Amino acid sequence: MRPTMKDVASAAGVALKTVSRVVNGEPGVNPGTAERVREAIERLGYSRNESARVLRRGRTSTVGLVIEDVADPFYSVLGRAVEDVTTAHGCLLLSGSSGEDPARERELIRTFCARRVDGLIVVPAGEDHSFLRPELDAGTPAVFVDRPPGPGLDVDTVLCDNAAGARLATRHLLAHGHRRIAFLGDRPSIFTASRRLHGYRAALGRLFDERLVAMRAPTPEGVRADLERMLALDDPPTALFTGNGRLTMTALRALRTREDGRRMALVGFDDFELADLLRPGVTVVAQDPTSMGGLAAELLFRRLAGDGGPAEHLRLPVRVIPRGSGELPP
């Protein structure tokens, strides 16, 4: 069906190897011959079969990226950063959504490895990554981003300082006079969620009250129910710390419909588009998904270039961006 090097060779009246040389820009081909070959390539509409090349050479020049959801604003920006670095290194990025499902995560990684990606970048969903052992041993490096791998896997990681970020957020609210500060986090099984809970709790000290903590998947109904419950307490919260961007937006919607909700101070983990345009602007603890993805990719390419040093563990800083909602008085 599609023309092969052999077809191009006979069309140009040369040996297959000469075509290979021209296609790959190898030296040692007479300019005239090269021209004839190029003309035949053009005429036949030839394009090199990458599968055959990969089979022979052993390197695919691809990188696999597993994230929670390619459509999530945080992870898609992280993914774009990985794509840019990957492209700059002449590689192709394969990416897929795990949807927080460990089985899907494993299946994606399996698929990537069967396609022999040169390396993996993973935002893990599962708690156990021992299935990666054979791949790592076979020489496929992996970098974990945003969350660490399950126990027993000593690979490079790029995380943000979750606990410090949560402490900053909570202290910010404390500094503005709040004493009853609620925390809305994602499921505690998610690494970032439990680290952020930890930071929140550490900053509160003896002000901590477990009735002001709710951790679950960010559904509108669930968040609404949690807030209703807390606001019905004798001593209701005057401020709220939300554990990720999705929860912040969900909470904003839920609070808007209650008049006592509108006056509630709010600090969210993760920045998001339009946070500055809301009234009041939403104060956040911001991470930088672009740096995160970019650094993870650079780390991976350093491994691919042969760096065999001990596993690196990058911890990226976070910063508070005050915009109004976090500075409301109790």
Next chain:
Amino acid sequence: MRPTMKDVASAAGVALKTVSRVVNGEPGVNPGTAERVREAIERLGYSRNESARVLRRGRTSTVGLVIEDVADPFYSVLGRAVEDVTTAHGCLLLSGSSGEDPARERELIRTFCARRVDGLIVVPAGEDHSFLRPELDAGTPAVFVDRPPGPGLDVDTVLCDNAAGARLATRHLLAHGHRRIAFLGDRPSIFTASRRLHGYRAALGRLFDERLVAMRAPTPEGVRADLERMLALDDPPTALFTGNGRLTMTALRALRTREDGRRMALVGFDDFELADLLRPGVTVVAQDPTSMGGLAAELLFRRLAGDGGPAEHLRLPVRVIPRGSGELPP
């Protein structure tokens, strides 16, 4: 390095072909033999080399997706829909960002074709896609989404009704009493931008005033300058129609800093997260990127299943979502 079928075969004491049968779930293998093979596979950490399989079989079970930016909220949602359909069909999705650059678009498509994707889904950046001819002739189907291909290529397309959407938006503002309605669009070379301009102009009829039209890349500075210019007119606009989600957000930021801007009515093309939480809520003409991506992918898989009918041209409806900003009086 990595174990091959040959290694598994000798470890299990069978012929290579028997391993192949077990790996592929082909019938005609003694259960006991199959068990021995599976055990050897497990022990050696074998995983099938997909490149070799592809080379032999001729099908990669991959689909290539080219979009403007994998981190753009609109296109990333579209991409996720494509991914879901692709996964459901047992295929892997390769996706890449063209960044509105025709050269990068072409390079991405070339890369995908060299990797012999079974089919392509493209949100085109360029105006000429004749380079796709050989691929189509070689039997690689393509579906164009959001924008049609350049002339001479009769492939399946999934577009939204851009002109109708722009007419709806403009009429909505007219119905609320506006007579001076400005249009902020992306570069006119972009298909959707020019179609939306067309619909806007058609709805305005003799109310059209070219001084109220500005088309350019959605940069904060550019949008700000355009708005300043229009608001300085003797007969300034009382309403604004923005041609895509990015422009809507950029315009909202620019308007917020002017007191005469806050009272300006606004309808935006494309819905976006938090449009409902802004004050006033942002009235939009919404398309459905999930349907768009899903339908495009379904169309592609119908082609891959052998449907050789004439090119289909789907046109998706749009709808107005009133939220406040489009209902402000002049």
Next chain:
DNA sequence: GTGAAAGCGCTAACAT
């Protein structure tokens, strides 16, 4: 039920 041999399209190593 099992296996041997050929070959997919390419590159690496070695001639000429």
Next chain:
DNA sequence: ATGTTAGCGCTTTCAC
């Protein structure tokens, strides 16, 4: 400067 040969890991075909 050009060509020949072997073989990457798998599936296909055909033989046992």
